[in-house]
Amino acid sequence: MTRSVYVTGIDRGDGRQVVDLGVMELLTRQVDRVGVFRPLVHDGPDRLFELLRARYRLGQDPATAYGMSYEQATALQAERGLDELVTALVDRFHAVADAYEVVLVLGTDFAGANLPDELGLNARLANEFGASVIGVVGGRGQSAEAVADEARNACRAYQDLGCDVLAMIANRVAPEDRDAVAELLDRRLDKRHGLPGYVLPDEPALSAPTMGQIAHALDAQVLLGDAAGLARDALGFVFGGATLPNLLKALTPGCLIIAPGDRTDLVLGALAAHSAGSPPIAGVVLTLGIVPDPGLMALAERLAPGTPVLSVRENSFPTAERLFTMEGKLNAATPRKAETALGLFERYVDVARLRTLVSAPSSGRVTPMMFEHGLIERARADKRRVVLPEGTEERVLRAAEVLLRRGVCELTLLGPAEQIRKKAADLGLDIADAELIDPQTSELRESFARRYAGLRAHKGVGFDLAHDVVSDVNYFGTLMVLDGFADGMVSGSVHSTAATIRPAFEVIRTRPDAELVSSVFFMCLADRVLVYGDCAVNPDPDAAQLADIALQSAETAAQFGVEPRIAMLSYSTGASGAGADVEKVRRATEIVRERRPDLPVEGPIQYDAAVEPTVAATKLPGSRVAGQATVLIFPDLNTGNNTYKAVQRSAGAIAVGPVLQGLRKPVNDLSRGALVQDIVNTVAITAVQAQQPAPATAATPASGSAPSPDGTDRAQKGSRS
Template identity: 55%
Template structure:
């Protein structure tokens, strides 16, 4: 379906109002609706590199390159204004915008960042408000106005929102909403009186407004003495100057603080590192002043503490260093900041209403990005509680932070809470919203042992043996799901597939009426999503089992918004071939039709006839499935596993899964090579399955 390009202009009154958070939220929202979302900035800094534009283009790849995604640099604009060529500047920006608009289904424009009060060297630039209103009108954009709520009372915030709306409206802009960002809790409330458009207040989140250790080091031209990229990505929530004795400094250390102290204060460096390692306080990092490196003996002690903190060395003294550090503005430069910004935006803005205001129709194409973003939205809409047994694994901890910040699910992590918290401190992951449970000491262990012994008594399992078995994190997590203490489980980052799903087969078991549990992969192609089953569990299903796999796969597809049209695959199409393997697929197809007369299904059918309309027209004319199948059921594991991997590698497709199906409650297995993104997607899928159940 060809869409008319839509344009949303994010306009803020002055710098520092948080346009980045709002723009990110709107791009994320549109990325669930259309395949090609463009991002455009009318003006960027003098060197042409804009951190927000860079981040958005990397997160939401589109058809337009970076150099085509902005109108002009500040230097170019200044030169044109100085020569009294204002209209030429406007014309150039509009021309470059039109080029990106022609290639995208929707465009988000992020307004200028220069202040309404002109800075030195920018005296001739047009005022920000009028400039942005003019461009929004020229682009044909609707405007979302952003105002700062920082430090405001409810009355002051209401007045600012009304002023922003009426000022832009008076300049001819079409304002569809006003969003206040960084709003104190005391100022949050309803829509201000006299504001004729929707109003949303987004509260301040310290992690978004805080620079990272790396950003502070770069801004101060400091040298990185030690620290991994992850350590440099820690957020600096506070600054503490270390000039007093150890007890006094320890008393004044705060959560997320960057300790700034002369390099010769080895006592403070060791003491602060020990406090961080002990969990007394979680620091952001250590900054040494006066260009002094730390004493080697102190460094050896700090290394043994394994704090995970970065040490950076600044050239200036402590006073000037902290003065300069306090003026550093944070960027949406790390995945955790992006997740935090999206989480607070989605929690406080009515995204359904905003979607309606932006009037963007959903594309018939489904790209991988659209599908993955839609997973997050579906899971957020019906938030579930999931258990992750591998609570000390770094990827699980980083995924937990993302999932909690985005509001995807409530989580329980299994393991020793002290060890989980220690690992989280080492890598700088914020997991405070997760419940931590140690199976060895849990109050549920005895009850779980009794339940498991009763379930497995036919296998000779005694109560004593069951007590030992349920201490295993996968068995404990599965028992939580069976007992209703969690809605689903995701494991496998450090465990084998057998270790993850065997407890599910023993405890949760299959849905009544199904002979087998099975799995599917979501195959994310460039313009559509296909469902492949079974590619991971059943080696050689018989006809009845194959029918069950087809029915389960169709239900899974429907649960994730994919209209199921089922192709029962074989090396023969229709009656063109014969043999036991073809007969099995034909019998399975007949069983599916008998049990689900409403479900479009075709089989036996070859893969090319199932996916290619031209081949389908020749081999099975008139079929409602051939040429447009969405669910592909393979006759055996050998065929399915090899095919999904061949398509994944040859077509550069993203394979999401395996997703278990047919269990009474959802349990999903991760690859041991799973990335943080894979874990986030799998948790979202499991949450959706739990809601659909």
């Protein structure tokens, strides 16, 4: 039977969408097919469903997600009674439930739709749907005692109506009251009702309208500003009626300046302050329909590229009246708000406990979305610090904001601090919680130079040369990892693979239990996640090295929730072919079996026999791996690199990696075409790798590892284009 979760409240204004989004995130971590059903909907597209559909790549037809409109429900109940209304909604719910493993039900919004006893209707529907209830109450403007009482009373009301209540959540609670409300709920809910209560503090960024929403609501003309600027949150309002020095004193981070269109001195002054990062503003609204001279607007655009400047016909007072009543909304056009909402939910809700209470049926496979969610959850569970050398790169900054909002890890960004702050301000990004370090001026540069010179003395590197080398962001970041100032590093969005990983080969070096450094890609296909190795580092490994790559790849797969079933790939399957290349793979397979008899491995095997059950049934019947391989080991870099790119481009797969394995500490490379989500995933992978203890036999990083007899360090020199 389909498991359903019904998120509902008792009144409007509870900000329940944060909980809806958090529960959807929780469900999609467990199962592949999650449906959404909203019994009653207002006219027009439902913004929350559109957000869920876009964020979680739902294939659900929007027409199936809704029961009926509030107007239809009111008329049906008036004409034919409540039972007829409930019957109609139950029928439409089951049409969704039959198609999905789990259904998230979004309760009614208590928006004055002339439905008597709306709480009772939600309780009745939850029972008829066989859904468990997560109740939400709003705490804005209420005392701690009042919020706790309301949550307890709401819980009792739903339970008295026969509902299976999983948890109660108090949302939009004053931050200073959050702990007090949590303590009260713990006493009043857990002991009396045996269920948890969670408290989410009010988050200004969630209720703040974006500049785009303001432009739409005011029917404003957008004089300046790009899409990123229009996505900024307006966290407060400052009215420009004073002189420029007094206005500048009143500015706060994220504020919206409202000024008459003829006060160009205020506009230019505020934009200049934004450009300097003191403080970054959301934008400017010019009133009275007065548009400044084009030359002044051109100057304004150069001062703060992307910052929105809007023009409205009304004067300041009616404009302010409309702004004060506006509230930001979660929708598909506000992905940054969604990240903030999820970060809030996951910070203050015991997600592991709630997942146990929901007890959705677990899927037997790892889907791409489940893989991505699992990365974020595991990284957050034991936070580590990751250094990002490319701190001035736009995609890196956008990824940094997502990582910080979600609380995935702590971050250090390298580069000139003022340049990073200005770039973030121009993009409207909040990276205030990131550590900023400029390698050129950092006090660590001297000690890192001495450290590097000592490690590379066998290559003739002295202090002066080392002092220059460590000013490079990738070398500086790698040395931060080596000396414990960071737990891992991710680079490569604008640097070559060689520039990213050469410092790691030189100073971090291989683990004592690893033959070499190798890599894998996590290939996120439509219905599964496969692990490809090695597609980035080793050009032509011999049999022993190929076996080591297989063992490392199996360990990495297991570490990230993919059950390892290893396919040692070749152009021949089983005993059907011969030749040096096939014999290398056959010998590597034997070595894997000798070293790890517990691991299922098959080789030599062709790709189609490894992943397609019908082909496997013909070529290798009875194999534990054929047709269901999850770890695919390529015989050389040429084959692996071309195959991963072919699958990525032809099958639309998401390729996460390369993820390096075999290093003492984690350093990972990005594709120069990496998207923001690719960077987020790679940083999360790096943070999870950093959680793993070093092998007991590892030497201390300070000692380094000796060069091999030919004078090269123990790592292969292949590189990915």
